[in-house]
Amino acid sequence: MCAQSRAERDSQVFGEGSADPRGSGPRAAATARTVLDGPEIERALTRIAHEILERTKGGDDVTLLGIPSRGVPLAERLARRIEGVEGRTVPRGSLDITMYRDDLRLAPARALGRTDVPPEGVDGRLVVLVDDVLFSGRTVRAALDALNDIGRPRAVQLAILVDRGHRELPVRADYVGKNLPTSLRETVTVQLSEPDGHDAVLLGPAKPRPGEEG
Amino acid sequence: MRHLLSTGDLSRDEALLVLDTAAELAQVGDRSVKKLPTLRGRTVVNLFYEDSTRTRTSFELAAKRLSADVINFSAKGSSVSKGESLKDTALTLQAMGADSVVVRHNASGAAHRLAEWVDGAVLNAGDGTHEHPTQALLDVFTMRERLGRLDGLRVAIVGDVLHSRVARSNVLLLHTLGAEVTLVAPPTLVPVSVHTWPCSVSYDLDAVLPKSDVVMLLRVQAERMHDAFFPSAREYSRRYGLDAERFARMQDDAIVMHPGPMVRGMEISAEVADSTRTTVNEQVTNGVSVRMAVLYLLLGGS
Incomplete structure (x- = not known):
């Protein structure tokens, strides 16, 4: 299903090559634990917005690019917060990474997300990539490649709502909403009001992996 | 797939x-x-x-x-x-x-x-x-880009349907996507099996034109013709060619398509071919x- 969050799909597709993303059936929401609720997500985003302003000394040349699907509404929210503080518009858009993924051949061809680069482009800008969950780091690697084909930013930074660890590439986030220690077998699901109706970050239970004993 | x-x-x-x-x-x-x-x-x-x-x-x-x-x-x-x-x-x-x-x-x-x-x-x-098939997909893509919808779209496909692979692919795809297709051709250039196609057939271009959102012209494929299918190129052009006068009777936002290569003066006049409502290059x-x-x-x- 499309409604399944990318975080969860990533955890299955990227996590040790588990081959069957449909193995879990309907999301085990009954036993999932809420680790961030709506107000906590709001506060984390407000803090990140201020950190971006602080680190970029006012954020004159900042462009926010969300990675579909849930990075896009997060980038939009961050942009609105920065605008609220600084009183000027912040260019924001979306950057689809599907065509740059390193696991395309492990699954049937995926539908593409939207790429929507602001009209001023990314050349010479400070691009902040925004995504919901940082896990293996492979999505960010793909995003850097995609960005490279669009232009040459002055610098690239990464803002993330949840960092769940287990990096497979040398990638780290510049702005983190919450560090969430997880086991590889747990699932992290981010729900946002724009696509899902309400805000929450859920930590799902460990579940048996197909093809793994025990 | x-x-x-x-x-x-x-x-x-x-x-x-x-x-x-x-x-x-x-x-x-x-x-x-x-x-x-x-x-x-x-x-x-x-x-x-x-x-x-x-x-x-x-x-x-x-x-x-x-x-x-x-x-x-x-x-x-x-x-x-x-x-x-x-x-x-x-x-x-x-x-x-x-x-x-x-x-x-x-x-x-x-x-x-x-x-x-x-x-x-x-x-x-x-x-x-x-x-x-890819020609039909790009034609349908162009229609959706230009007109914003496919469902209920009225499409006239005009010309040498008998020898056209573009026509068959378009009829099947447009039907799947909810458009209504009318084939317009001289009786000699309509396939025998056309009653099995999900579309209607007319021999009268002037009756179909004002009711169409899209007019797709097909090239007369002389290289595949081993018989006389119509008396002369001039007569074909007069009855089934899209000239400026017919173009003026189309709906204001209707578009003209052609899979190429065009034969100007035969199925399409040069004036119509160069109109901004003709999508040949977009296609x-x-x-x-x-x-x-x-x-x-x-x-x-x-």
């Missing part, structure tokens, strides 16, 4: 997935780096037994924009002229490691046969008078995006 042989094989969802993917990939043509790494290391063979500039170049460009390696093979100047069969040629190319074969052949059904022989994905780039641009989408969907996954 493993091959693309006929638009009749596409479900509504599959067809829309191709169109939506093409809409995203269209952006690549506007960038400074017009390339995606998606099909790196894959090989696409263009196997063309008939002359073609538009389709072959379009497929080649689409594959290259996705970083695939492209081998162009035309029957002229190859072992085909020494008597090699389609099957042996295809197996030779497969032995060289082709992941996909784009085939154009003068025999209807050639792509279907090929799909039984080779392991890779087969894309039908026109087989005889049967089908030309060519969209062709690259649509073929990228098809190649990605067939070769990009597992």
Whole structure:
């Protein structure tokens, strides 16, 4: 299903090559634990917005690019917060990474997300990539490649709502909403009001992996 | 979807997935780096037994924009002229490691046969008078871009339907996507089996024109005609050609399409061909995006 969050799909597709993303059936929401609720997500985003302003000394040349699907509404929210503080518009858009993924051949061809680069482009800008969950780091690697084909930013930074660890590439986030220690077998699901109706970050239970004993 | 042989094989969802993917990939043509790494290391063979500039170049460009390696093979100047069969040629190319074969052949059904022989994905780039699925997909894509919808769209396909693979592919695809198609042609240029097609037929262009959102003109394929199908080119042009006077009687926002190559003065007058409501060049641009989408969907996954 499309409604399944990318975080969860990533955890299955990227996590040790588990081959069957449909193995879990309907999301085990009954036993999932809420680790961030709506107000906590709001506060984390407000803090990140201020950190971006602080680190970029006012954020004159900042462009926010969300990675579909849930990075896009997060980038939009961050942009609105920065605008609220600084009183000027912040260019924001979306950057689809599907065509740059390193696991395309492990699954049937995926539908593409939207790429929507602001009209001023990314050349010479400070691009902040925004995504919901940082896990293996492979999505960010793909995003850097995609960005490279669009232009040459002055610098690239990464803002993330949840960092769940287990990096497979040398990638780290510049702005983190919450560090969430997880086991590889747990699932992290981010729900946002724009696509899902309400805000929450859920930590799902460990579940048996197909093809793994025990 | 493993091959693309006929638009009749596409479900509504599959067809829309191709169109939506093409809409995203269209952006690549506007960038400074017009390339995606998606099909790196894959090989696409263009196997063309008939002359073609538009389709072959379009497929080649689409594959290259996705970083695939492209081998162009035309029957002229190859072992085909020494008597090699389609099957042996295809197996030779497969032995060289082709992941996909784009085939154009003068025999209807050639792509279907090929799909039984080779392991890779087969894309039908026109087989005889049967089908030309990517042309129909790019036509439908152009309609959706220009008019914003497909459901309930009234499309007139005018001209040499009998020898047209474009007409059949368009009728099947437009029907799947909810458009209403009317074929307009002299009785001699309508296929015998047309009653089995999901469309209506008219012999009177002037009656159909004012009711159409899209008028698609087909080239009279003189090279496939071994009989006299109409008295003279002039008479055909007078009854079925789109000239400025007929163009003026169309709806204000209706568009004129042509798969190319156009024969100006025959099915379309020069004035109409150069109008801003004629989408011939857009169709060519969209062709690259649509073929990228098809190649990605067939070769990009597992």
